Amino acid sequence: MPWWSPQSHADRRPLLLQRGAIKRAFRAHFEGQGFTEVECGALVTSPGNETHLHAFQTQAIGPDLEQRTLYLHTSPEFAAKKLLAAGEHKIFEFARVFRNRERGRLHAPEFTMLEWYRTQEPYTAVIDDCLSSSQVIPRRSVEVLGAQRLLHFGVTVSPLRDATRPGTAICLFSDLTTVMELEEQLRFKDALARLGELTAGIAHEFRNGLATIHGYGRLIDPQALPAQYRPYVEGIRQEAEALGKVVTNFLNFARPEQVALAPVDLGAIAQRAVDDLQHDLPAGTRVTVDGGFGPVLGDEVLLRQVFGNLVRNAAEACELSGRVPLVHIAGAVDRSARITRVNVDDNGPGVKEPDRERIFQPFFTTRSRGTGLGLAIVQKVVVMHNGRISVGSSPGGGASFQLAFPLAAG
Numbered sequence: 134m135p136w137w138s139p140q141s142h143a144d145r146r147p148l149l150l151q152r153g154a155i156k157r158a159f160r161a162h163f164e165g166q167g168f169t170e171v172e173c174g175a176l177v178t179s180p181g182n183e184t185h186l187h188a189f190q191t192q193a194i195g196p197d198l199e200q201r202t203l204y205l206h207t208s209p210e211f212a213a214k215k216l217l218a219a220g221e222h223k224i225f226e227f228a229r230v231f232r233n234r235e236r237g238r239l240h241a242p243e244f245t246m247l248e249w250y251r252t253q254e255p256y257t258a259v260i261d262d263c264l265s266s267s268q269v270i271p272r273r274s275v276e277v278l279g280a281q282r283l284l285h286f287g288v289t290v291s292p293l294r295d296a297t298r299p300g301t302a303i304c305l306f307s308d309l310t311t312v313m314e315l316e317e318q319l320r321f322k323d324a325l326a327r328l329g330e331l332t333a334g335i336a337h338e339f340r341n342g343l344a345t346i347h348g349y350g351r352l353i354d355p356q357a358l359p360a361q362y363r364p365y366v367e368g369i370r371q372e373a374e375a376l377g378k379v380v381t382n383f384l385n386f387a388r389p390e391q392v393a394l395a396p397v398d399l400g401a402i403a404q405r406a407v408d409d410l411q412h413d414l415p416a417g418t419r420v421t422v423d424g425g426f427g428p429v430l431g432d433e434v435l436l437r438q439v440f441g442n443l444v445r446n447a448a449e450a451c452e453l454s455g456r457v458p459l460v461h462i463a464g465a466v467d468r469s470a471r472i473t474r475v476n477v478d479d480n481g482p483g484v485k486e487p488d489r490e491r492i493f494q495p496f497f498t499t500r501s502r503g504t505g506l507g508l509a510i511v512q513k514v515v516v517m518h519n520g521r522i523s524v525g526s527s528p529g530g531g532a533s534f535q536l537a538f539p540l541a542a543g
């Protein structure tokens with residue numbers, strides 16, 4: 134038989150018609166539920182890294198004959214999730230996708246995949262899906278707002294085929310929260326490492342340049358200048374000094390830190406940090422340290438910096454709002470979760486909801502003389518210790534920084 138004949142199409146035509154009917158039914162189904170049909174580009178810049186998926190690679194040639202490697206997508210997932218991140222809630226796509234190194238009855242190198250995404254639904258929506266379709270819904274991920282934090286679950290819902298109890302389903306949940314948090318930490322560590330490599334070099338050059346400006350600035354004797362120029366020299370010196378400090382702080386933040394991990398007593402470190410700060414805190418400030426602190430593996434110098442920054446921030450926030458700072462550092466050992474929790478609470482104005490994610494970003498500050506690096510450094514050190522940090526409100530409405538560190542074995 135030749136490689137193509139009209140007959141081979143006649144054979145398949147019923148399938149083609151069937152396919153069209155299925156697509157129309159799906160489209161009507163999704164559109165009826167308020168989904169938007171999307172069409173993500175098939176040519177992508179990154180093949181995505183999945184062990185069992187291999188993308189077709191191709192060369193794009195620009196009008197300037199410049200060559201660039203592009204890939205045919207193996208799934209619209211990345212692009213679709215970008216749309217979700219940009220604010221779409223319900224989207225679906227019949228995506229033509231391409232997978233290299235696949236050939237078999239169920240594995241074609243090119244096929245159409247129906248993919249749909251839905252966000253901001255209660256997790257009970259998957260139970261409705263299961264009951265209305267009478268199908269098993271495997272491995273959905275759902276988020277549930279727990280008492281203190283967002284919990285992530287994997288859930289598989291199976292309809293119960295029991296005539297005496299129609300409309301019943303079994304849900305199997307697995308708690309993925311720690312896995313998700315670990316992934317987030319790893320991404321953060323990754324991002325830090327890249328940031329460090331990229332920017333430390335530039336910042337270094339910057340500092341050299343600033344040192345030169347500062348040095349020449351010092352060599353100019355203001356007294357030898359006409360009086361009207363003196364403030365300019367002073368301005369150059371001050372600005373160069375201030376910028377130098379920003380760059381040094383940034384380098385401290387971005388530099389890959391060497392941690393010397395040894396068993397340490399977090400309570401004693403917190404107390405020591407408070408003692409070191411004593412003279413820097415506003416008059417009348419009271420800092421108390423109490424509760425239980427299990428043994429953790431840590432770097433004493435870096436951890437002291439963590440508590441120092443948190444207490445300093447608390448005192449500054451209270452002072453700015455006209456209150457005498459009361460800071461409470463409380464430890465609690467959670468043996469079943471094998472962590473030590475430490476809360477640093479204050480009686481200040483607290484951190485507003487929209488700022489809670491951002492305060493940990495480098496350079497985020499609401500203070501006119503702030504650098505915005507304090508909490509970025511705190512978070513970096515905590516993550517280097519495989520710990521976590523988040524911010525909430527203290528019982529009195531102030532800020533409550535919640536830290537958790539893994540307990541040292543033994």
Ligand SMILES: Nc1ncnc2c1ncn2[C@@H]1O[C@H](COP(=O)(O)OP(=O)(O)O)[C@@H](O)[C@H]1O
Binds near residue numbers: 448481497502
């Ligand atoms: N205890 C706190 N209470 C209220 N706001 C806080 C507290 N700690 C930090 N913040 C907020 O987080 C921001 C970032 O803090 P940080 O990274 O230490 O930088 P900086 O102290 O230089 O502003 C602060 O400007 C402030 O808005």
Ligand SMILES: [Mg+2]
Binds near residue numbers: 445446506
């Ligand atoms: Mg600070």
